[in-house]
Amino acid sequence: MTASRAPAEPAVREFESTVERVDGREVVLSETYFYAESGGQPADRGTLAGVLVDDVRERDGEVVHVLAEDPDDATGAEGSVAPGEVVTGVIDDEFRTYCARAHTASHVLYGAARRTCEDLGYAGFDISPEKVRVDLTTAEPLDDAALVELERLSNRAVWDSRPVTWEVLPDAEARDREGIAFNAKTEEGAMGDGASVRVVTVEDWDVAACGGTHVENTAEIGPITALDRSNPGEGVTRVEFAVGPTAVDRGATIHAAALESATAADTNVDDLPGEVRRLRGEVDRLGSALRDARSDLLRARLGEFPTAEVDGVAWAVGSLADADPNDLREPATELLESDAGVDALAAVGTGNAPFVVVATAPDADADAGAVVDAVTDEFGGGGGGGPTYAQGGGLDADPDEVVAWLRDR
Numbered sequence: 001m002t003a004s005r006a007p008a009e010p011a012v013r014e015f016e017s018t019v020e021r022v023d024g025r026e027v028v029l030s031e032t033y034f035y036a037e038s039g040g041q042p043a044d045r046g047t048l049a050g051v052l053v054d055d056v057r058e059r060d061g062e063v064v065h066v067l068a069e070d071p072d073d074a075t076g077a078e079g080s081v082a083p084g085e086v087v088t089g090v091i092d093d094e095f096r097t098y099c100a101r102a103h104t105a106s107h108v109l110y111g112a113a114r115r116t117c118e119d120l121g122y123a124g125f126d127i128s129p130e131k132v133r134v135d136l137t138t139a140e141p142l143d144d145a146a147l148v149e150l151e152r153l154s155n156r157a158v159w160d161s162r163p164v165t166w167e168v169l170p171d172a173e174a175r176d177r178e179g180i181a182f183n184a185k186t187e188e189g190a191m192g193d194g195a196s197v198r199v200v201t202v203e204d205w206d207v208a209a210c211g212g213t214h215v216e217n218t219a220e221i222g223p224i225t226a227l228d229r230s231n232p233g234e235g236v237t238r239v240e241f242a243v244g245p246t247a248v249d250r251g252a253t254i255h256a257a258a259l260e261s262a263t264a265a266d267t268n269v270d271d272l273p274g275e276v277r278r279l280r281g282e283v284d285r286l287g288s289a290l291r292d293a294r295s296d297l298l299r300a301r302l303g304e305f306p307t308a309e310v311d312g313v314a315w316a317v318g319s320l321a322d323a324d325p326n327d328l329r330e331p332a333t334e335l336l337e338s339d340a341g342v343d344a345l346a347a348v349g350t351g352n353a354p355f356v357v358v359a360t361a362p363d364a365d366a367d368a369g370a371v372v373d374a375v376t377d378e379f380g381g382g383g384g385g386g387p388t389y390a391q392g393g394g395l396d397a398d399p400d401e402v403v404a405w406l407r408d409r
Contacts, residue, residue, distance in 0.1 A: 005033045010096070013091045014088065014091070017089060019081050028064055029063070034063065036064075038212070044092065049081045053065055067080070100213045101220060102243050103213060104215045106134050113138075116146060117142070120138060121138075122181045122208075123135035123137050134238070134241075136239065138237050154224045162204065164203070166200045168199075171195055171196060179207060198211055205218075221243055225251050226240075227241055261276075302328075308407045311366075313365055315343070315346060315406070317345075318403060319350050336361045343361050346371065355391060356392050356393075357389075372385060376395070379401075381394030
């Protein structure tokens with residue numbers, strides 16, 4: 001068995017080891033400091049004997065290094081290393097450092113959630129190059145205020161420079177430890193030989209079963225910036241955040257957007273939320289007033305339609321420009337309920353997409369849906385509706401022709 005030394009000694013970036021076995025591009029060493037993908041943390045990058053490492057996997061208790069294929073060598077990586085040979089492994093320092101910071105940051109965020117969420121549980125974790133996600137089970141979904149508080153508390157824990165330690169404990173002792181976050185499915189790397197558990201502790205903040213690599217102090221994490229939250233499943237809240245340069249850039253982007261918005265609103269950043277709420281209320285008020293005015297205008301235009309009697313029903317029939325059929329129901333109904341002496345109404349929309357809207361009073365001897373069906377049978381298109389309101393579109397005719405047909409039918 002060749003377990004990785006990376007979780008125990010995450011600071012090691014270069015080492016020598018003896019090749020135990022080579023199978024094509026797969027190499028097994030007597031000892032390795034490469035981290036094999038596990039529990040949401042990706043595999044280390046780097047080189048082995050000067051050859052790029054494509055992947056690192058744990059298989060049957062062994063750490064398998066998958067070397068990149070050399071395009072100039074028909075045999076691939078096989079032959080570049082041989083059993084019994086002592087080779088040098090070099091771990092990509094930038095990527096390992098990022099993963100360690102990101103993994104410890106996920107523990108810090110979970111510690112913050114312990115202080116803000118009820119019935120908290122751990123449901124998953126993943127590190128990608130641009131962001132980190134932590135899936136939490138909570139009594140209630142997190143809102144914007146809760147997300148901001150998680151970010152604030154996490155950065156406080158970073159600022160407080162809390163020591164981070166790890167140890168291997170007997171399984172029973174680890175499970176008895178108060179407050180430990182334990183998820184055997186997502187932290188399989190922490191289980192070791194089954195009789196022991198690796199436990200990572202952020203001093204006075206969080207304790208969890210974990211097999212990943214970590215920094216030794218929260219101050220090494222740097223800024224943590226919350227990016228988003230979502231609900232991928234019932235009872236699960238996914239929190240996505242950034243650490244390192246991505247967090248710095250994201251924070252700068254947010255700050256710039258806040259300053260620009262404050263300038264546009266003629267206020268300052270502190271007062272921006274209140275000003276936005278005020279403007280939102282003003283927009284809603286003006287929007288409502290505009291809709292009312294448009295409805296009044298449409299009713300007035302409908303009221304100007306010439307009237308004609310068809311089968312004993314007083315019809316108002318005409319055409320409308322710059323109108324939407326969905327906006328006509330209310331003004332048409334109001335016109336029919338007024339004292340205009342009209343029992344039914346047919347409006348034909350002009351423009352690139354002619355339409356017809358038909359409305360009838362409840363006691364009128366006319367069926368709006370039947371009239372629309374007759375129009376579409378005559379002029380093409382389609383539509384539908386009930387006896388008092390119906391509409392059709394896609395008419396293949398000049399609007400004036402449709403109006404004339406409605407008046408003379």
